[in-house]
Amino acid sequence: MTNTRAEAAYRRSVTAFKNPTLELLHGRYAPLVVAVLSIVFTADRPAVAVADAHAEIGEAIDQLRAAGYDSDELRLPSGTAREICRYWVRVGWLVPQIDDDVEVYRLSAHAVGALEIAGRASGRGTRVSTSRVRTLMDAVERLADDAETDPAARLARLTAERDALDAEIARLRDGELEPLDDEQLLEEAENVLHLVRELPADFSRVAESIKAMQRDVVTDLRQDVRPTGEVLREYLQRGQHVMESTPEGRAFAGALRLIGDPEHIDRLTTQLRTLLAQPFAGLLGAEQRGELGAIGRRVEQGVQEVLTAQRRASHVITAQVRTHDPIRDRQVDDLLRDVMSGLQAWMQVSRPNDQVEPVRGFPVADIGHLRQSVSDIRPPAAPAPLAAADDVEFLDADTRSWGGPRYQELEEYVLSLGGNFDLGAAFEAATDETRRPVDLLGLLEIAHRNGMIESDAVSVVEARRPDGTSRRFAFGAVTARALKDQKAEDDD
Structure with a gap:
């Protein structure tokens, strides 16, 4: 039918x-x-x-x-x-x-x-006027010119435009100027206001289309309908489609080109101020004058609204991609389906007054007691005490030379110094066998144990390794006490 x-x-x-x-x-x-x-x-x-x-x-x-x-x-x-x-x-x-x-x-x-x-x-609203009709005719003429594919026709049109401009320039140079009357200028201003009132709705449609695209992309990711890469590729394609292939996107692209050049905004603001100072502006109502002066600000606000929607959509989609886990989401979906199936089965056999005991916690696995070992590995008795250092025999002298500090030799050397002494000078005066880097640490340990005084000065000493190489060390100057002084105080 x-x-x-x-x-x-x-x-x-x-x-x-x-x-x-x-x-x-x-x-x-x-x-x-x-x-x-x-x-x-x-x-x-x-x-x-x-x-x-x-x-x-x-x-x-x-x-x-x-x-x-x-x-x-x-x-x-x-x-x-x-x-x-x-x-x-x-x-x-x-x-x-x-x-x-x-x-x-x-x-x-x-x-x-x-x-x-x-x-x-x-x-x-504006009425049918010369400016409205001229705007329509100019738009149709511009569309026809852009659609023209014949070079000769376009060349003829450009030549005619140049001749008209040359004639207008010649009239102005001769002082011939025919100003428009206030009524015609008023019609032009009303036409401008009519065009401006369409912009906020266009900006809002672009912002809402971006939000709708964001919701669709997030829904596809959550439902795990397709791979993440495929969903993101479609998001990029749809973003380009919104900005370039829709009337709202074209309006936004034009406004973005305008707002992206500060000279355009400055020139627009200057022109609006000049227009409001003209006599014909007095024929406009207070509300119309306010709208005419706020054109630049309204364009900036519309662009900011779209850019904010775009940034928010990118942030939401990026966060969703980072936290998207298809396996986890699938497990949650399976669990919810099991719950719904169990609820439907229970509804068929339950009575009106039956109650369901809520789950107050998840069950804990009871693993019992695990065996710690296959046999008792504890030793039957405590280990034997370590042997004294004097009883240790080294394989050769070279092995002993790379060992730790020679405490016995260092204590004898400190005991022979008598009175207080500078630790850096004492280390420099020691024999080569007790001037190793580790012996410097041993000497500092002995001085700390017996009592020492630190100063702000810096001592620099040169230590000598068993292989003949040397290394310089710097440390805060230390004045140490001799061992015999400490022993004398202990005797007293």
């Missing part, structure tokens, strides 16, 4: 009215929603803290009720401002997000479009 044109048009209309934009304008409380959102969210304030939004919206509703607008003809929604905002989030008019660790609300692209439609319907 072939659908009629009326049926096709009606289905398209039904689909269009399911869009949140038309749903907002068609709803019962549409006048309140448009009024409140337009005063809370402005060009200078695209994001509002959740607590502030609740307070301002609640205050606005209370003021309207006090003014008598809560009648049968103009009903106001019941509930608190928090409940109203939650409903607006649920139907897609507000978008909650985190900015600098603060939860804020932003208008969705549907809400921005609805506010623009309501603004045009209330008389703020």
